[in-house]
Amino acid sequence: MNLRAMRAIAAKDLAVVRRSKAVMLPLIIVPLIMVLVLPLVASFAPTFANIPGASDLGALIEQMPESFQAQLAPFDEEQRLVVLLLVYMFAPLYLVVPMMVASVIAADAFAGEKERKTLEALLHTPTSDTELVLAKLAVGFVPAVVVAWSAFVIYAVVANAAAWPTMGQIFFPTAMWWVLALLVAPGVAAFGLGATVLVSARVSTFQEAYQIGGLVVVPLVLLVVGQAAGVVFLSTALVAVIGVVFWVLAAVLIGLGLRTFRRGELLARG
Amino acid sequence: MSDTVARAPSSPVPAKRAPPAVIETHALGRRFGETVAVADLELRVERGEIVGMLGHNGAGKTTTVRLLNGVLGASSGGARVLGLDPWRDGVALRRRTGVATETPAVDDRLTGRQGLTYFAHIYGVPAASVARRVDEVLHIFDLADAADARVGGYSRGMKQRLSLARTLVHEPELLFLDEPTAGLDPVAARALDERVLSLRASGATVLLCTHNLVQAQALCDRVVVLEHGRMVAAGTPSELAAGLGAATRVTLELTAPAGLDVAALLRDVAGVHGVEDATAAEGGDAPPPDDPSAVRDRRLRLQVDDRAAIAAAVARLVNAGAGVYAVEREAADLEDVYFALHERNGAAA
Ligand SMILES: Nc1ncnc2c1ncn2[C@@H]1O[C@H](COP(=O)(O)OP(=O)(O)OP(=O)(O)O)[C@@H](O)[C@H]1O
Ligand SMILES: [Mg+2]
Numbered sequence: 345m346n347l348r349a350m351r352a353i354a355a356k357d358l359a360v361v362r363r364s365k366a367v368m369l370p371l372i373i374v375p376l377i378m379v380l381v382l383p384l385v386a387s388f389a390p391t392f393a394n395i396p397g398a399s400d401l402g403a404l405i406e407q408m409p410e411s412f413q414a415q416l417a418p419f420d421e422e423q424r425l426v427v428l429l430l431v432y433m434f435a436p437l438y439l440v441v442p443m444m445v446a447s448v449i450a451a452d453a454f455a456g457e458k459e460r461k462t463l464e465a466l467l468h469t470p471t472s473d474t475e476l477v478l479a480k481l482a483v484g485f486v487p488a489v490v491v492a493w494s495a496f497v498i499y500a501v502v503a504n505a506a507a508w509p510t511m512g513q514i515f516f517p518t519a520m521w522w523v524l525a526l527l528v529a530p531g532v533a534a535f536g537l538g539a540t541v542l543v544s545a546r547v548s549t550f551q552e553a554y555q556i557g558g559l560v561v562v563p564l565v566l567l568v569v570g571q572a573a574g575v576v577f578l579s580t581a582l583v584a585v586i587g588v589v590f591w592v593l594a595a596v597l598i599g600l601g602l603r604t605f606r607r608g609e610l611l612a613r614g
Numbered sequence: 615m616s617d618t619v620a621r622a623p624s625s626p627v628p629a630k631r632a633p634p635a636v637i638e639t640h641a642l643g644r645r646f647g648e649t650v651a652v653a654d655l656e657l658r659v660e661r662g663e664i665v666g667m668l669g670h671n672g673a674g675k676t677t678t679v680r681l682l683n684g685v686l687g688a689s690s691g692g693a694r695v696l697g698l699d700p701w702r703d704g705v706a707l708r709r710r711t712g713v714a715t716e717t718p719a720v721d722d723r724l725t726g727r728q729g730l731t732y733f734a735h736i737y738g739v740p741a742a743s744v745a746r747r748v749d750e751v752l753h754i755f756d757l758a759d760a761a762d763a764r765v766g767g768y769s770r771g772m773k774q775r776l777s778l779a780r781t782l783v784h785e786p787e788l789l790f791l792d793e794p795t796a797g798l799d800p801v802a803a804r805a806l807d808e809r810v811l812s813l814r815a816s817g818a819t820v821l822l823c824t825h826n827l828v829q830a831q832a833l834c835d836r837v838v839v840l841e842h843g844r845m846v847a848a849g850t851p852s853e854l855a856a857g858l859g860a861a862t863r864v865t866l867e868l869t870a871p872a873g874l875d876v877a878a879l880l881r882d883v884a885g886v887h888g889v890e891d892a893t894a895a896e897g898g899d900a901p902p903p904d905d906p907s908a909v910r911d912r913r914l915r916l917q918v919d920d921r922a923a924i925a926a927a928v929a930r931l932v933n934a935g936a937g938v939y940a941v942e943r944e945a946a947d948l949e950d951v952y953f954a955l956h957e958r959n960g961a962a963a
Binding site: 346348349351352353355356359360363364460461462464465466467468469470471472607608611612 | 683685704708715718719721722736737738777780
């Protein structure tokens with residue numbers, strides 16, 4: 345492995361990404377909504393909404409498994425709403441952060457380089473196909489995890505602070521969230537990267553790669569819907585399983601990506 | 615003066631092996647579906663040569679460069695470049711080659727210096743000398759003032775110079791230049807020519823793909839001409855001209871009576887073709903044509919196969935009473951060769 349060349353490629357991609365509005369805007373806005381807006385709104389929900397769906401909430405909780413009901417047992421009605429939103433409902437949304445960061449940067453590093461026509465000069469350099477892919481994967485992965493973990497810390501602070509009037513105690517992060525942040529978030533980032541690499545080999549612009557690659561959020565949307573419908577309950581064990589599944593899928597996609605990203609074939613496809 | 619060098623007697627010991635060629639291909643070919651991009655290419659380039667590769671758009675020049683640098687697989691045949699198999703040892707090969715691609719190399723969002731530094735690291739320029747090397751190539755290509763500005767703001771020619779600068783940052787042994795003069799002003803083009811010549815002097819080998827026939831003629835030791843992926847000619851520019859019978863053009867200035875049809879006089883001289891009377895084109899002070907004995911300045915253009923034909927033509931004119939006072943000879947240049955080849959192959963196709 346030519347680590348020096350890989351580091352140079354990663355550093356260059358990162359420098360380029362930092363100067364691109366199309367990439368930086370979603371990278372800043374989505375995590376901000378996630379770590380600031382959502383917990384603030386949720387924390388004040390009991391105060392000014394006066395629980396419009398209180399009966400729905402009760403019904404929803406009753407559908408949940410025993411273990412979940414036990415988790416909520418110590419809390420009163422208002423506290424339950426806060427915990428339900430901040431701990432459970434927003435958990436899949438949190439995963440959007442690493443997924444989005446990873447796939448936007450990867451779309452720029454792979455398809456964007458192709459679109460700007462600088463890829464050919466890079467292919468003529470003394471790097472192997474594997475080194476090129478790994479360098480570009482690292483460019484997406486490291487920032488995705490850094491942003492996701494920072495978001496986790498900020499979310500924890502904001503959630504506890506904003507919900508203090510209702511909760512009166514530090515209730516976050518729960519064990520499930522530790523698993524979510526440490527295991528699942530990086531897995532989701534890797535999954536988004538793998539999907540974007542595969543898509544990027546076939547499309548010719550950043551926009552296409554970003555849009556088609558955006559389909560990777562579908563599993564997360566399914567989690568949100570499943571939870572709201574009471575079908576899925578994100579227990580610590582289930583979250584750990586989801587994490588493992590994302591890592592396995594990521595490994596498969598990245599493996600395919602490494603096989604697809606071959607200089608000869610990229611140039612032959614034109 | 616020793617015109618006759620003693621020939622070495624054919625020795626019983628095996629002849630010393632010729633030094634390996636820098637580029638050597640055997641029946642190299644590449645197709646894309648039905649399209650034949652390169653076919654049956656037999657190319658040999660020796661160390662220190664500047665070889666021009668000419669051909670129309672789509673002739674297969676860029677594809678050849680991609681094949682030789684191991685970034686595109688061959689459909690048939692094989693090649694050795696710097697003694698390596700381009701496809702098996704691509705990484706080792708590419709460490710020693712530099713390619714100025716037709717496409718930009720440095721992202722618009724980087725500065726020129728950042729782009730060059732990036733390539734210096736990828737190509738393994740010793741870390742301690744990266745900054746110095748980058749400064750050197752910035753200077754060579756007159757980009758020092760713009761070094762810290764974003765490439766997005768560069769003019770087309772500046773981008774092209776940056777692209778050339780980065781192909782030299784690691785001092786490659788073999789340089790592929792794919793249309794390097796595109797977008798360059800005459801001063802920059804001249805500087806590039808000088809740089810290429812000095813690279814050759816330092817032992818580098820250059821494969822120059824170009825549409826710029828004047829540049830090819832001036833720089834190249836040999837040229838190969840591709841057409842539809844096939845090599846249709848190879849040799850020094852003058853060999854090509856001779857081989858094609860691309861004739862030498864001659865202009866004669868003479869005085870002759872207005873009534874004498876000087877052009878007709880030359881039509882049956884052996885080795886002379888395409889005689890045309892160019893007097894009319896330039897004549898402004900010609901006397902009235904109603905006096906056939908008045909002596910007029912005349913100008914003739916013709917093509918000759920060899921020197922003897924020029925002498926024969928002049929003798930014929932003098933014998934007929936004309937006075938020849940200027941003979942201008944103009945050797946066929948690469949442009950004539952190129953168009954002659956195109957006509958010949960176009961007619962065949
Ligand atoms: N990836 C590809 N897919 C399909 N056809 C291709 C591909 N690359 C090249 N070709 C075809 O191969 C032929 C040779 O192309 P190439 O780019 O080598 O020509 P060229 O001599 O460099 O032309 P130009 O002077 O325009 O740069 C053309 O007919 C081109 O259309
Ligand atoms: Mg070309």
